[in-house]
Amino acid sequence: GQQVMQIPQYQHVQEGEDFTTYCNSSTTLSNIQWYKQRPGGHPVFLIQLVKSGEVKKQKRLTFQFGEAKKNSSLHITATQTTDVGTYFCAGGWNQFYFGTGTSLTVIP
Amino acid sequence: DAGVTQSPTHLIKTRGQQVTLRCSPISGHKSVSWYQQVLGQGPQFIFQYYEKEERGRGNFPDRFSARQFPNYSSELNVNALLLGDSALYLCASSLVLSYEQYFGPGTRLTVT
Numbered sequence: 001g002q003q004v005m006q007i008p009q010y011q012h013v014q015e016g017e018d019f020t021t022y023c024n025s026s027t028t029l030s031n032i033q034w035y036k037q038r039p040g041g042h043p044v045f046l047i048q049l050v051k052s053g054e055v056k057k058q059k060r061l062t063f064q065f066g067e068a069k070k071n072s073s074l075h076i077t078a079t080q081t082t083d084v085g086t087y088f089c090a091g092g093w094n095q096f097y098f099g100t101g102t103s104l105t106v107i108p
Numbered sequence: 109d110a111g112v113t114q115s116p117t118h119l120i121k122t123r124g125q126q127v128t129l130r131c132s133p134i135s136g137h138k139s140v141s142w143y144q145q146v147l148g149q150g151p152q153f154i155f156q157y158y159e160k161e162e163r164g165r166g167n168f169p170d171r172f173s174a175r176q177f178p179n180y181s182s183e184l185n186v187n188a189l190l191l192g193d194s195a196l197y198l199c200a201s202s203l204v205l206s207y208e209q210y211f212g213p214g215t216r217l218t219v220t
Contacts, residue, residue, distance in 0.1 A: 033208065045210065088150050090151075093164075093205065095156070098153070
């Protein structure tokens with residue numbers, strides 16, 4: 001079946017450092033979505049990418065969708081303590097597959 | 109506006125029992141999806157419903173079933189509970205299929 005892997009699994013950064021998580025799918029995705037889940041919370045939608053090679057920015061967050069639509073990345077510039085949480089990519093159409101997630105810890 | 113609501117919040121069941129979880133989507137949303145999230149893992153897709161019809165099913169046994177009602181609310185049923193069914197069950201609603209999903213707070217199911 002389809003697999004969506006994310007690396008790294010865990011990332012600890014000093015506040016102010018940058019952070020990147022990579023998402024790789026075993027099959028081509030029609031779209032990719034990114035979610036953030038705080039400890040004890042539920043996933044919260046961040047963004048959706050649809051087009052091959054698409055790049056979108058939200059303040060300090062930059063999202064990319066690969067040319068082959070099989071990979072994606074999320075980059076956070078100058079992390080803050082409010083960025084703490086697990087970041088998931090997810091994709092699919094009538095079946096939706098979440099990635100394995102990257103847990104981000106920000107050290108003040 | 110109210111977000112996605114789920115009930116109950118917590119549930120403790122015994123092996124072999126049956127459970128029904130409920131979800132009310134955001135007003136105007138016609139698609140509801142169900143996910144199982146085990147601690148430390150990403151959500152696993154169970155079902156997706158759109159306009160009261162099943163549009164997608166994940167790799168879960170037939171013990172899992174769901175339905176969507178005319179008001180777009182949804183129920184997830186799990187029969188013959190196993191210890192491994194213990195997890196957080198999340199419901200998500202979206203305007204249409206595969207659009208941005210809004211998650212409810214989840215139902216924490218513990219099977220003893």
